[in-house]
Amino acid sequence: MSEEQGREAEKPLVNDTPVDAEREAKLKxxxxxxxxxxxxxxxxxxxxxxxxxxxxxxxxxKQPELDKLAALIKQEIAESAVEDFYLNExxxxxxxxxxxxxxxxxxxxxxxxxxxxxxxxLRNVSGVDYETHMEVxxxxxxxxxxREAAMKLRTDRDAASVFSATPVWATANxxxxxxxxxxxxxxxxxxxxxxxxxxxxxxxxxLRKDYEPIDPEV
Amino acid sequence: xxxxxxQPLTWGNVxxxxxxxxxxxxxxxxxxxxxxxxxxxxxxxxxxxxxPNRVGPxxxxxxxxxxxxxxxxxxxxxxxxxxxxxxxxxxxxxxPAFSVLAVLPYTQNLYFADLNVGLLYYVALSGISTLAIVVxxxxxxxxxxxxxxxxxxxxxxxxxVPLVISVVGVILLSxxxxxxxxxxxxxxxxxxxWNFLPQIIGFVVFIIAAVSExxxxxxxxxxxxxxxxxxxxxxxxxxxxxxFMLSEYVYVYAIAALTTVLFLGGWHAPAPFLxxxxxxxxxLLKFAFIVFFLFWIRATLPRIRVDQLMALGWxxxxxxxxxxxxxxxxxxxxxxxx
Amino acid sequence: xxxxxxxxxxxxxxxxxxxxxxxxxxxxxGEVITEATPxxxxxxxxxxxxxxxxxFTQIIPYTDRMDYVSAMTNNYVLVHAVETMMGLEVPQRxxxxxxxxxxxxxxxxHLVWWGTYLLDIGxxxxxxxxxRDREIIIDLFNExxxxxxxxxxxxxxxxxxxxxxxWIDKVHAFxxxxxxxxxxxxxLVSGNExxxxxxxxxxxxxxxxxxxxxxxxANLRCTGVNFDIRKAEPYSLYSQFEFxxxxxxxxDCYDRYRIRxxxxxxxxxxxxxxxxxxxxGGDTMGKVPRVLRPPAGEVYVxxxxxxxxxGCHIVSKGKAEPYRxxxxxxxxxxxxxxxxxxxGETMTNLITILGGIDIxxxxxxx
Numbered sequence: 001m002s003e004e005q006g007r008e009a010e011k012p013l014v015n016d017t018p019v020d021a022e023r024e025a026k027l028k029x030x031x032x033x034x035x036x037x038x039x040x041x042x043x044x045x046x047x048x049x050x051x052x053x054x055x056x057x058x059x060x061x062k063q064p065e066l067d068k069l070a071a072l073i074k075q076e077i078a079e080s081a082v083e084d085f086y087l088n089e090x091x092x093x094x095x096x097x098x099x100x101x102x103x104x105x106x107x108x109x110x111x112x113x114x115x116x117x118x119x120x121x122l123r124n125v126s127g128v129d130y131e132t133h134m135e136v137x138x139x140x141x142x143x144x145x146x147r148e149a150a151m152k153l154r155t156d157r158d159a160a161s162v163f164s165a166t167p168v169w170a171t172a173n174x175x176x177x178x179x180x181x182x183x184x185x186x187x188x189x190x191x192x193x194x195x196x197x198x199x200x201x202x203x204x205x206x207l208r209k210d211y212e213p214i215d216p217e218v
Numbered sequence: 219x220x221x222x223x224x225q226p227l228t229w230g231n232v233x234x235x236x237x238x239x240x241x242x243x244x245x246x247x248x249x250x251x252x253x254x255x256x257x258x259x260x261x262x263x264x265x266x267x268x269x270p271n272r273v274g275p276x277x278x279x280x281x282x283x284x285x286x287x288x289x290x291x292x293x294x295x296x297x298x299x300x301x302x303x304x305x306x307x308x309x310x311x312x313x314p315a316f317s318v319l320a321v322l323p324y325t326q327n328l329y330f331a332d333l334n335v336g337l338l339y340y341v342a343l344s345g346i347s348t349l350a351i352v353v354x355x356x357x358x359x360x361x362x363x364x365x366x367x368x369x370x371x372x373x374x375x376x377x378x379v380p381l382v383i384s385v386v387g388v389i390l391l392s393x394x395x396x397x398x399x400x401x402x403x404x405x406x407x408x409x410x411x412w413n414f415l416p417q418i419i420g421f422v423v424f425i426i427a428a429v430s431e432x433x434x435x436x437x438x439x440x441x442x443x444x445x446x447x448x449x450x451x452x453x454x455x456x457x458x459x460x461x462f463m464l465s466e467y468v469y470v471y472a473i474a475a476l477t478t479v480l481f482l483g484g485w486h487a488p489a490p491f492l493x494x495x496x497x498x499x500x501x502l503l504k505f506a507f508i509v510f511f512l513f514w515i516r517a518t519l520p521r522i523r524v525d526q527l528m529a530l531g532w533x534x535x536x537x538x539x540x541x542x543x544x545x546x547x548x549x550x551x552x553x554x555x556x
Numbered sequence: 557x558x559x560x561x562x563x564x565x566x567x568x569x570x571x572x573x574x575x576x577x578x579x580x581x582x583x584x585x586g587e588v589i590t591e592a593t594p595x596x597x598x599x600x601x602x603x604x605x606x607x608x609x610x611x612f613t614q615i616i617p618y619t620d621r622m623d624y625v626s627a628m629t630n631n632y633v634l635v636h637a638v639e640t641m642m643g644l645e646v647p648q649r650x651x652x653x654x655x656x657x658x659x660x661x662x663x664x665x666h667l668v669w670w671g672t673y674l675l676d677i678g679x680x681x682x683x684x685x686x687x688r689d690r691e692i693i694i695d696l697f698n699e700x701x702x703x704x705x706x707x708x709x710x711x712x713x714x715x716x717x718x719x720x721x722x723w724i725d726k727v728h729a730f731x732x733x734x735x736x737x738x739x740x741x742x743x744l745v746s747g748n749e750x751x752x753x754x755x756x757x758x759x760x761x762x763x764x765x766x767x768x769x770x771x772x773x774a775n776l777r778c779t780g781v782n783f784d785i786r787k788a789e790p791y792s793l794y795s796q797f798e799f800x801x802x803x804x805x806x807x808d809c810y811d812r813y814r815i816r817x818x819x820x821x822x823x824x825x826x827x828x829x830x831x832x833x834x835x836x837g838g839d840t841m842g843k844v845p846r847v848l849r850p851p852a853g854e855v856y857v858x859x860x861x862x863x864x865x866x867g868c869h870i871v872s873k874g875k876a877e878p879y880r881x882x883x884x885x886x887x888x889x890x891x892x893x894x895x896x897x898x899x900g901e902t903m904t905n906l907i908t909i910l911g912g913i914d915i916x917x918x919x920x921x922x
Contacts, residue, residue, distance in 0.1 A: 088853065089853075090640065090853045090855045091640065120768075121767050123867060124856060124858075124867050124884040126856075126880070126882040128854075128871050128882075139856050139867070139869070143783055146788060169770065170893075171892065182605075197596070197597040207604060207880075261680075261681075265681045265684040265685075266684050266688055267684065361565050435678065518679075519750055520677040520678045521679070522753070523905070524904055525902065
């Protein structure tokens with residue numbers, strides 16, 4: 001049942017490809033315009049690590065792991081599956097990969113089932129409203145190798161939609177429902193997409209930055 | 219008492235009998251009041267608590283206050299309940315509970331009815347209380363109450379059978395269904411001549427089945443508060459609830475007295491040289507011990523599961539009690555008859 | 557032909573054994589559950605939304621109210637996340653104090669679980685014994701920070717209060733006391749036939765299922781998966797102490813029960829070692845800027861709470877308030893397996909299984 005749902009949900013997204021690129025551009029422009037320190041720093045670091053390893057700062061021991069992970073996904077799924085990847089310095093160099101939503105289902109499956117990766121344990125799913133776009137973060141862990149990685153999926157704010165990871169990791173079920181409830185991100189392929197925290201007839205998604213409570217005094 | 223019963227029925231006799239019943243009712247109510255107090259105190263001590271200590275000296279009037287509260291409470295009947303049955307159920311629970319007390323003898327001379335089929339009468343009437351619980355659970359129109367009532371029906375029917383069969387051994391030994399004769403058959407000697415040792419299998423089965431009949435821990439499934447909230451009386455409040463509560467404790471009284479009579483030698487002293495102590499004292503001591511035992515296991519044991527309860531009743535207790543009957547019969551045939 | 561009908565039973569939100577305002581709608585065929593749908597959100601207070609308008613010190617009391625049975629570990633996960641982001645050093649004495657209160661909290665939390673679980677099973681007395689012993693820990697916390705349940709004790713960079721004189725000795729005295737009481741618990745309950753019949757083989761699942769559902773804590777370890785964040789990804793001072801991670805094998809309620817009791821023992825073991833090395837004197841508050849402004853970026857940290865992995869995902873834009881704060885609550889994630897476990901079980905086992913998962917509704921709903 002979930003597969004069928006997923007296929008149906010795939011259609012609009014495939015048609016959306018030009019919009020996707022447009023959105024990407026908009027997104028990048030916005031990020032630059034705000035000159036957010038993170039973006040700049042992470043970009044610089046990621047590109048630096050790839051091209052010139054001889055920087056004053058020694059490359060992280062996790063860099064090869066990240067490169068390998070990204071290369072593997074690109075090789076197994078598609079070149080465009082990984083939009084970007086970098087290490088999160090603040091978080092003990094956790095590898096972060098930004099996955100193209102179109103390939104997320106395949107990527108998720110690969111991450112879980114690939115012999116070397118075996119990210120069998122999904123520890124957390126977070127949704128973040130960045131005002132320019134929505135982001136869903138999957139924090140993964142392999143219980144065998146104790147390796148960690150975070151997968152990020154970016155989506156448009158107005159028609160926020162990310163393929164569900166529930167068929168792969170059952171953990172995602174309620175977490176995705178919570179994100180749907182509080183941030184309004186739809187998860188095509190989810191077996192039971194309903195509100196979870198708020199009442200069923202609630203209007204709006206409270207954790208969105210532009211959410212206006214019915215009674216502002218509350 | 220016996221003489222009153224044997225006389226022709228006149229208005230005067232009816233009045234006397236009625237007054238006796240009223241007096242007895244008050245004795246039973248007094249027992250229930252202080253059994254509840256005793257239970258709360260005993261369990262309180264076992265659980266590092268103090269128990270009731272506010273109303274009256276040492277909290278002695280706590281139960282009185284509780285009952286008073288129940289009586290002045292608003293009488294609520296759920297709108298969708300079956301009114302007639304809902305009202306009938308508490309009375310139906312209480313009447314047999316009180317009626318069975320008639321046949322229990324306390325001493326050689328202190329007893330009410332001297333029925334030849336006393337034991338049978340007891341068992342037959344106490345079965346009616348199950349009906350009350352089912353009716354109450356059904357009439358409440360509440361799913362928890364219904365589940366509680368259903369469980370209760372299943373449980374009581376299952377345990378009625380081993381309970382009755384477990385006492386057949388006692389009947390065989392004493393050759394009578396009359397409770398006074400059963401006590402008399404145990405008398406005169408040392409305490410090991412009471413039925414509980416010769417009939418140890420029957421005694422154990424009887425105790426287990428009796429606790430189950432009482433719906434007390436570990437067999438308190440019909441009102442398992444952690445699953446069914448309160449079970450069959452979830453919709454009852456005020457004095458109707460008080461009646462359910464009352465009949466539960468009256469059955470505690472009845473079962474404790476019955477156990478004393480059937481297995482613990484009734485009013486007989488445990489040793490011949492202790493005969494100078496009045497029989498009623500012995501009776502009350504044994505009786506109090508059984509009541510204490512019931513409260514004690516309530517504070518100790520967790521609750522059994524409903525399917526395990528059924529399995530225990532049918533697969534263990536029933537065969538064991540049948541075996542007991544068989545063994546007793548063989549013993550009587552081989553050693554006593556000749 | 558007898559016409560049978562399924563019974564739709566609403567368990568909760570006001571039910572004595574759902575541990576708060578959790579609700580589960582079960583379809584019953586007789587007493588057998590054919591379908592279970594959990595409904596939550598009755599205790600949703602929007603902690604994550606509120607946090608976006610508060611600075612980090614102001615958020616700490618809100619974490620107390622998530623898992624109110626284990627507030628200290630919640631405190632820790634937040635301050636630990638901020639410290640990780642800002643690269644702050646915590647003074648030794650403060651870190652030791654944190655560790656001691658966290659382990660005491662673990663003991664207290666497991667005691668509450670033990671007592672209430674036995675209450676669910678139908679035994680009343682153990683509940684009061686557990687609360688007698690938990691009371692000692694609560695008193696210790698009360699002496700330390702003036703609160704019994706919601707402590708608001710930890711701060712970014714340290715702890716709010718130093719231990720009062722004699723406090724460490726009291727914790728010291730508590731350890732042998734608790735060990736003797738654990739023996740008493742075992743004697744009273746662990747071997748009881750009725751109790752064992754109620755929990756052995758109930759709600760069992762295998763390791764693959766547990767991992768797939770993201771279970772953590774005793775719920776994961778009961779299947780034999782050795783994953784305790786204190787060991788696997790040591791935080792605080794845990795790498796300095798010796799302790800075992802109790803593991804189960806069958807993944808049923810009985811294993812979970814044994815593991816939690818054994819975890820109390822291991823916590824006492826850690827406490828004993830920690831108290832032996834407890835630094836004399838020293839600051840309890842590190843050098844921390846007056847206004848906490850973590851650098852822009854994000855961080856996900858996790859620690860082992862009594863219920864499993866509690867995580868904190870902070871997205872910061874360099875302001876005093878978090879841009880987004882997400883808590884990964886173990887109760888919420890662990891509870892997901894419940895509908896799957898319940899199908900085919902009886903109504904009685906619902907309570908046994910739900911109790912065995914050990915949820916705190918404040919944390920489920922956040």
